[in-house]
Amino acid sequence: MRSESIRYLIVPGWQGSPDDHWQSHWQRTLPNSSRVEQADWLTPRRDDWVAELERSVASDARPVVLVAHSLGCITVAHWAAQAPQELLRRVRGALLVAPADVQRSNCPEPLRNFAPIPRQPLPFASLLVGSDNDTAASAARAVELGRDWGSETAILAGAGHINVKSGHHRWEQGFAYLYRLQNRIEQNARKRA
Template sequence: MGSEAIRYLILPGWQGSPAEHWQSHWQRSLPNSVRVEQADWLNPSRADWVAALNDALAADPRPVILIAHSLGCVTVAHWAQHAPAELLRRVRGALLVAPADVERPGCPAPLQNFAPIARVWLPFPSLLVGSDNDAAASAVRAIELGRQWGSEVVILRGAGHINVQSGHHQWEQGFAYLYRLQNRIELQQRRRA
């Protein structure tokens, strides 16, 4: 998949992704990448976050791969549940990293308006990368979400929430999962041709 043929939409989670976060590094590294900006990173509103994603997709007709982290993953599922078919067709795939289980006991109050999590089979290829020691979603829960969304699931050992606090700054090895997703997309496109 040629890098010029696709654009990348970066969807950070709660509180955004600071400059040292792997999503920010990827945004600086990947051609044609842009961040979906939210009006309020600290007090997220499900309706506002979904609308921001919808607006970002509507603003550019080129095909896109979504690169979501944490609450960004849940936003993708909520958006896909009610998205217009025209915009759904623009999404070639989604890399869903460390989804936040907003239904878990003790979930921070600002995230609870994203519950219940949309249980929708995503109409595009997706790869969910979770961790066996992520406080935001257990490995079992990440696998369950992946199955509900129709995602391929990979569970990393000891990776935490796959963010700055867990030592994932540039997360160069994460590009392997992006390439894996892109290979699945290309294979699917060849089968349809």
């Protein structure tokens, strides 16, 4: 993978990722990175968000690693369930951070149209990072989503929703999970070679 020109596609969640969010920091730090820009961050429509993710993947033929947060993780799962093979082959892997359980009883109304969450395995390597005190998805639910999607799963202690509100501005330690995902992608590529 290191010999390829990989690009990083940042997939924010509901309300976007403000300038002090770790996803924005990563976009400024990672080479060849860009962001999926949704037309409506406040009242997301699943079909629109999925279509915009597809446009973003299709816009560049280089291999891509998705870096998703919250509702962005659910958007990735919906996209992967229906995307054309040609585009799915471009995705080397996905880092899925603090997925939002849009099926939970206290889910905000604007997010409910993303339910039900696809349960089939993702057709690319993935690593899901959750937290044991995330109000958007319990640790048990994050583990269940990881199992459904075929993701390696890590549950952090006391990390909240892994966003600005929970104190994750630059989230430098998150790069360790990205590197772990990239190592898994490289191992998979060697097995196929």
